[in-house]
Amino acid sequence: MTTIDQPPMRFPWPPVIIISAAAIAIILGTSVPLPWLRGPFAEFLAGVGALIVVGGATLAVLAVTRFRKVGTPVRPTHAAQRLVTDGPFAISRNPIYLGGVTILIGLALVTHNAWFILAGFAAGIAISLIAIRPEERHLDRRFGKAYRDYAKRVRRWF
Structure with missing residues (x-):
């Protein structure tokens, strides 16, 4: 290999x-x-949180759907087959991870549990270090200039 x-x-x-x-x-x-x-303000925030959870889930589902449509694996344990730069990937290089972290933040508002906010930020940092950096190296090796140009146009998270 x-x-x-x-x-x-x-x-x-x-x-x-x-x-x-x-x-x-x-x-x-x-x-x-x-x-x-x-x-009442806490209940209003819970409603906003529900919308945030739905938004995060929608972003992740759209990104997974886009990967499947172009024939590249979703799982980070498989090599990328195509460089996807459109759809949700036009606003974030990592919309699946952004969706997951967004869901955590939304859950804080829905459940009235501030630990979800801290957990969301901690998860974002851990994903950046443990997953995104190796994925970026992989995409750079695999797609070269096309990936580097994409990385210049689109932010890592949002």
Whole structure:
């Protein structure tokens, strides 16, 4: 297997990071709850949070659908077959990860659990270090100038 055919990682860290962050937020929210707003404004924020969750999920689903449509694997344990730069990838180089982190932030508002906000930021940092950097190296090796031009036009997160 040549270098360009090697997948960016051997273990699918991003979903594990997102799920772990959610689990930690739930555990901390029940064992060490942080203060939260009360009353009608809290309920308004819960509605906004629900919209944020739906938006994050929609972004991730659109990105997965786009990957499947062009025939490139979604899983980071497989080498990219095509460089996808349109659809949700025109606004973020990582819309699936952005969707996952957005869902965590929205869940904070829906559940009145501030730990989800902290978990979302921690998950974003962990994904950047553990997943995005290796994926970017992989895409640079595989697609060269086309990827570098895309990276100059589109931000990593948003």
